[in-house]
Amino acid sequence: MYKLMMTKYSMIKITETPRDGMQGITQFIPTKNKIEYINALLQCGFDTIETGSFVSPRAIPQMADTGEVLKNLKDKPASTKIAVLVANEKGGILAKDYDIVDEIFYPFSFSPTFLKKNLNTTLEKGEKTIDFLQNLCTESGKELVVYLSLAFGNPYNDHWSIDLVSEWIHKLMQKGIYRIQLAETIGDVEADVIQQVCAAVVIAFPKVEFGFHTHALPDKGTEKVNAAFTAGIRHFDTVLGGLGGCPMTGHEMVPNLDLTELLNFCHDKGLNCKVDEKKLNRAKQKLSKIIFQS
Numbered sequence: 001m002y003k004l005m006m007t008k009y010s011m012i013k014i015t016e017t018p019r020d021g022m023q024g025i026t027q028f029i030p031t032k033n034k035i036e037y038i039n040a041l042l043q044c045g046f047d048t049i050e051t052g053s054f055v056s057p058r059a060i061p062q063m064a065d066t067g068e069v070l071k072n073l074k075d076k077p078a079s080t081k082i083a084v085l086v087a088n089e090k091g092g093i094l095a096k097d098y099d100i101v102d103e104i105f106y107p108f109s110f111s112p113t114f115l116k117k118n119l120n121t122t123l124e125k126g127e128k129t130i131d132f133l134q135n136l137c138t139e140s141g142k143e144l145v146v147y148l149s150l151a152f153g154n155p156y157n158d159h160w161s162i163d164l165v166s167e168w169i170h171k172l173m174q175k176g177i178y179r180i181q182l183a184e185t186i187g188d189v190e191a192d193v194i195q196q197v198c199a200a201v202v203i204a205f206p207k208v209e210f211g212f213h214t215h216a217l218p219d220k221g222t223e224k225v226n227a228a229f230t231a232g233i234r235h236f237d238t239v240l241g242g243l244g245g246c247p248m249t250g251h252e253m254v255p256n257l258d259l260t261e262l263l264n265f266c267h268d269k270g271l272n273c274k275v276d277e278k279k280l281n282r283a284k285q286k287l288s289k290i291i292f293q294s
Helices: 002-010 018-022 031-041 066-071 089-096 112-119 123-140 162-174 191-204 221-230 259-269 277-293
Strands: 013-016 048-054 081-086 103-108 143-149 179-184 209-214 235-238
Touching: 013 259, 018 031, 018 048, 031 048, 031 066, 031 277, 048 066, 048 089, 066 081, 081 089, 089 103, 089 123, 103 112, 103 123, 103 179, 112 123, 123 143, 143 162, 162 191, 179 191, 191 209, 191 221, 209 221, 221 259, 235 259
Parallel strands: 013 048, 013 235, 048 081, 081 103, 103 143, 143 179, 179 209, 209 235
Antiparallel strands: none
16 A cells, blocks of 8 residues: 555656647747657657647637647657647537547636636636537547636636635536646746645545646746645646746736756656656757747
């Protein structure tokens, strides 16, 4: 029993999200550069790679070539899953047609203001979209991962509480959803709040696999990671280089959690995250091409 507990304690899952990193770059990145970069990431040992999104190209022009990128991914290890983000039912239908896609991400929130700004939808329609996507995933053998955006507070003065977070987690479980990423979307939440919320839901919902998505200024992510980890979270979203941020919130974009910060945290704690850092160096070279030659 002790060995099993230690294995669970020491194993960290990482979802690397180049989609989230690239969407904030205004100049269009050539499709071939995206393909080369994501193919390099596929060899690094990540649990999941979020490769792109099926959203309106008017809203996020950078992701207009997601389908072409997916068609050109190769040598995907069985241990690494491919994910795409969708904003509505149409996006889910598009994602369904790609056999290489294992997971569909949906950025939900119980904040009406956030839903309007980020998805141009309402709370009622957002919940119906979840139902549609869950049925679609069940039929196609994929898994729906719901991002509970603004899980740690609300900057728009919409109602928020830990009880409300728990209420929506319970609703998602009733729909058969057991993968939920708690998202600190804007990057302004203190570590003690993160730990309080994560601890409450991890204890209350032991059957759910929770993950943590955060935004932080350079060298400020570690304290947030530590807060979530201490509360029992073992699945983290990262972006190599800390690129990106959510462009639809109406707030200044704060970078995503830098993969390097999480890896350093894992090294300091003696945690296993399965990332091959030699192969990661090759991916970094491809990333340089995206940043400086796009």
